[in-house]
Amino acid sequence: MDLGKGQLDLMLLAVLEQSPAHGYAIIAALRARSDGGFDLPEGTVYPALHRLESRGWIVSTTTAVNGRRRRVYGLTSKGERALRDGRRDWERTVGQIRAVLAVAP
Amino acid sequence: MTPRHDDPEPIEDYLDELLSLLRLPPRATRRLLAETEDHLRQSANGLVEHSGSLVEAERAAVAEFGSPAEVARAANGARRLGPLGASAVTGWSLGALSATGLLAIGASGLLAALFNSLAGPRFVGALPVTHPASACRYYLAIHPGAHTCSQAAMLETSADAVSLRLVAGLAGLLLLVLIVWARRRLPGDVSMNRLRDGGVSGLAAVALAGAGVFLAAAALDTAVQHGSGGVGWYLSGAIPSCAGAVICGAAAWHRLRSLRPWTHVAST
Numbered sequence: 001m002d003l004g005k006g007q008l009d010l011m012l013l014a015v016l017e018q019s020p021a022h023g024y025a026i027i028a029a030l031r032a033r034s035d036g037g038f039d040l041p042e043g044t045v046y047p048a049l050h051r052l053e054s055r056g057w058i059v060s061t062t063t064a065v066n067g068r069r070r071r072v073y074g075l076t077s078k079g080e081r082a083l084r085d086g087r088r089d090w091e092r093t094v095g096q097i098r099a100v101l102a103v104a105p
Numbered sequence: 106m107t108p109r110h111d112d113p114e115p116i117e118d119y120l121d122e123l124l125s126l127l128r129l130p131p132r133a134t135r136r137l138l139a140e141t142e143d144h145l146r147q148s149a150n151g152l153v154e155h156s157g158s159l160v161e162a163e164r165a166a167v168a169e170f171g172s173p174a175e176v177a178r179a180a181n182g183a184r185r186l187g188p189l190g191a192s193a194v195t196g197w198s199l200g201a202l203s204a205t206g207l208l209a210i211g212a213s214g215l216l217a218a219l220f221n222s223l224a225g226p227r228f229v230g231a232l233p234v235t236h237p238a239s240a241c242r243y244y245l246a247i248h249p250g251a252h253t254c255s256q257a258a259m260l261e262t263s264a265d266a267v268s269l270r271l272v273a274g275l276a277g278l279l280l281l282v283l284i285v286w287a288r289r290r291l292p293g294d295v296s297m298n299r300l301r302d303g304g305v306s307g308l309a310a311v312a313l314a315g316a317g318v319f320l321a322a323a324a325l326d327t328a329v330q331h332g333s334g335g336v337g338w339y340l341s342g343a344i345p346s347c348a349g350a351v352i353c354g355a356a357a358w359h360r361l362r363s364l365r366p367w368t369h370v371a372s373t
Contacts, residue, residue: 023144024143024144024147024148027144040171041170041176042144042148042169042170042171043141043144043170043171043175043176044175046137046141046180047179047180047182047183048183050133050180050183051183069139070143071139071140
């Protein structure tokens with residue numbers, strides 16, 4: 001399934017809502033939660049994470065794991081608000097599409 | 106075991122290719138490459154049992170990551186400004202250019218005041234123009250001490266060259282304060298900001314140099330054809346314009362030089 005930027009951003013925020021995570025874990029969670037449906041090129045997720053960070057929706061910190069620096073991303077309060085608004089807009093859009101697609105009796 | 110030079114290293118090859126395609130500031134480039142390498146090695150470690158060898162596992166990890174062109178396109182595109190950001194940068198740039206021009210006009214007003222006090226109002230105000238009768242009546246009314254229309258017009262022009270230009274300079278100062286305040290709120294990373302500031306400085310340098318050359322030529326033409334009367338009117342504009350062009354040109358060079366675009370060409 002093709003994803004727009006806004007949809008990918010929303011799903012990344014939703015994954016980070018549960019707990020902070022590094023890129024590899026975020027992609028794994030995205031794949032697991034979509035049951036493999038959103039099998040996008042993994043590398044495109046990192047630019048999306050950087051974009052969200054520049055907007056102040058997520059924040060990253062580095063931690064050392066087995067001698068390597070690893071960047072862990074977490075949701076900010078601004079990101080929580082963006083997720084809440086994004087969910088509401090998404091539900092409204094899905095409801096409208098569902099109403100249009102419904103088979104007439 | 107130390108790998109031979111010709112041993113396949115899919116992850117290293119991938120990182121080299123990705124690096125060659127990225128158009129990001131140094132820190133953002135290093136960060137993306139570090140995260141990419143970390144991801145690929147972690148992914149390859151998880152796949153090695155299934156793939157049979159580390160090289161095959163690396164190949165599989167690289168394949169799942171997406172092509173370097175695809176990742177670079179997403180990364181370079183994430184850096185682009187949206188419509189709102191682009192509008193803000195354009196508005197700021199126009200404001201900065203306007204502030205520079207107004208400040209140069211204000212400086213010309215100060216210089217005109219200096220010329221008035223050193224050389225008298227004739228050097229600035231005696232422009233070789235004819236005045237209609239209505240204008241003459243106005244000039245003579247506000248300069249009752251003047252004996253002729255030309256004398257009254259000269260006094261008025263020399264005074265206006267100071268007061269009106271200083272008002273423009275004051276407006277430029279206010280705009281400059283606004284521009285400095287807004288600069289911190291503009292979107293963009295370090296190298297984009299340097300490009301923006303360098304571009305605005307370069308445009309200002311070209312505009313001021315053009316104005317300086319034009320005004321200097323007008324001053325010379327006036328001096329040759331009509332003597333010293335009115336030369337100061339043009340000269341007071343030419344000097345700050347040329348000085349401003351040099352300052353803005355130096356600022357543009359300083360900012361754009363630090364981007365060193367030629368290093369990207371040399372490294373490919």
